Ligand SMILES: *[C@@H]1O[C@H](CO)[C@@H](O)[C@H](O)[C@H]1NC(C)=O
């Protein structure tokens with residue numbers, strides 16, 4: 059059993075080095091010290107996994123004529139062997155090394171157990187300068203299979219659990235009904251799972267209570283500085299009832315590879331810190347009438363972090379919330395005060411702004427005061443201050459006598475540096491006590507995992523000379539592989555669906571007449587669902603939100619007319635909207651392989667009434683590329699190619715490209731499964 063106080067101290071300090079034992083962090087299985095014969099060869103050798111050696115504090119004077127890393131299966135180093143490429147994967151003659159640490163991978167998928175020795179060897183003089191022998195029966199570190207999760211409740215089950223390396227655990231075919239009150243992946247020390255332990259973020263980095271899992275294979279990462287060697291058990295634990303729902307015991311002295319996950323140094327000076335997501339922390343201090351808040355997040359340069367007080371006194375609710383949207387633009391930091399009146403980016407509704415809007419656009423006042431903003435090691439750290447009781451009466455008050463519900467989100471900034479639909483947000487209530495008796499510290503170190511770039515979904519395209527009528531309705535814009543990846547635009551959360559496809563590219567011929575049957579909603583009081591269809595030469599749309607000057611630069615081709623009171627949309631229709639079922643979680647949209655698979659899980663509801671008809675006849679004055687969009691909201695539509703004849707087949711996708719994309723996706727998927 060390991061010492062609990064050590065573990066506690068690891069988590070409650072931010073020092074990245076604190077897992078280090080006397081000889082540093084776990085490096086794999088120690089093979090031994092290099093035997094040194096000539097040229098000041100020295101160093102320690104570890105087996106990282108079946109194929110990889112780690113040389114630690116390696117030195118060599120570089121004076122050999124024809125010297126290489128050399129390995130073989132003969133009884134001792136000699137001409138029968140093969141070159142092991144250097145730390146850069148090269149077969150160059152070795153240069154001088156002084157006290158260097160690096161890994162070497164054996165060539166041609168050879169395993170450490172396939173060789174008898176590893177040497178620093180001069181081929182010309184057939185001289186061994188240093189070597190190490192691989193013992194008989196040597197077992198290099200490799201992933202370890204543990205028993206299945208032993209289920210106690212909530213129909214939890216899994217196939218084998220595998221410890222992939224010092225920080226990652228894979229649950230195969232994991233099932234959990236999602237019905238416990240407050241279940242988490244939970245780790246700790248001691249003879250059996252207990253409520254004293256540490257939350258493990260789910261496979262997406264969330265710290266919310268676990269969702270339902272219907273036979274999924276997932277990999278979770280042990281948080282912060284902790285490694286598998288610090289722990290005795292892994293469990294699915296209900297914190298509300300203090301019940302262990304299913305668990306495994308972690309064997310002592312596991313022979314697993316070290317973790318490649320990097321721990322990112324980040325020091326936090328404020329007394330309280332709550333980890334909101336694996337990649338987001340909020341810390342704060344209340345002093346007199348003001349609160350200083352620091353958001354630290356592992357986010358992209360084009361992403362914002364939002365944090366604030368919930369719009370409801372008894373749950374975490376975005377509508378009505380009072381949030382700071384913080385980001386860094388170049389060298390300048392922002393923590394802008396926003397007011398959220400609807401679940402959509404800010405739009406003009408009957409002359410007034412609604413949605414996620416800056417306070418000063420809705421008659422409020424930006425009362426946040428920026429302190430500092432830096433970006434270090436891929437982490438944005440933004441500190442701002444505001445009064446507990448803001449001079450802006452629309453703002454919420456930070457309570458000091460009771461916990462308060464909060465909201466947070468991470469998402470992309472749009473083309474105007476306004477927050478677009480969030481990619482990360484909690485689905486459960488979160489309460490924070492801002493003036494606790496003892497400082498709250500649940501934060502752990504940020505870790506950087508090699509990100510698997512997910513291929514975009516194949517794009518939707520309508521290239522069919524027989525189609526003259528398009529049904530235009532509204533649906534979700536999918537995750538990072540969908541609308542955002544295909545158009546490279548941010549998203550409002552919803553997009554146009556045309557003839558059952560998400561924001562497809564269309565090919566229309568000059569001289570033919572086409573009709574769009576518009577089902578975008580016709581209630582102008584709705585901030586989320588009032589979408590007249592327009593066609594312009596502007597890729598972004600949201601015409602109504604733009605300034606007069608911006609509007610004057612756009613060529614309107616259909617859907618907008620000018621009146622004395624300014625531009626007006628001409629075609630609206632009743633709302634038809636596809637949406638996620640309440641039991642689905644749109645944060646998981648990226649797990650679908652393509653749009654069709656997502657589409658199958660959606661439900662479509664339509665208001666009664668006839669659609670509005672937007673009729674167009676592109677003519678020679680139309681540019682070759684125009685865009686369909688919403689009059690009110692930006693980034694909902696996509697391209698229309700205007701062609702002179704449909705035989706311009708080269709403009710349309712070739713089948714093999716699509717197949718290629720699909721196979722790449724399959725490959726990416728397999729790689730993901732494999733990892
Ligand atoms: C879970 O899915 C795998 C295939 O991915 C299947 O072999 C297995 O039988 C499923 N288990 C259950 C309990 O449905």
Ligand SMILES: *[C@@H]1O[C@H](CO)[C@@H](O)[C@H](O)[C@H]1NC(C)=O
Nearest residue numbers: 379380397420421452453454
């Ligand atoms: C948001 O704006 C509305 C309308 O101006 C106002 O009634 C409300 O108090 C504001 N809320 C916040 C949190 O600023």
Ligand SMILES: *[C@@H]1O[C@H](CO)[C@@H](O)[C@H](O)[C@H]1NC(C)=O
Nearest residue numbers: 557558559636654657658662
């Ligand atoms: C998406 O679903 C709708 C029904 O809700 C269907 O009409 C449409 O054809 C589907 N699209 C695709 C590409 O399967």
Ligand SMILES: *[C@@H]1O[C@H](CO)[C@@H](O)[C@H](O)[C@H]1NC(C)=O
Nearest residue numbers: 615616675676677678679680
């Ligand atoms: C071409 O189309 C534009 C926009 O739809 C229209 O204003 C214009 O009158 C048309 N020109 C001709 C010659 O029909």
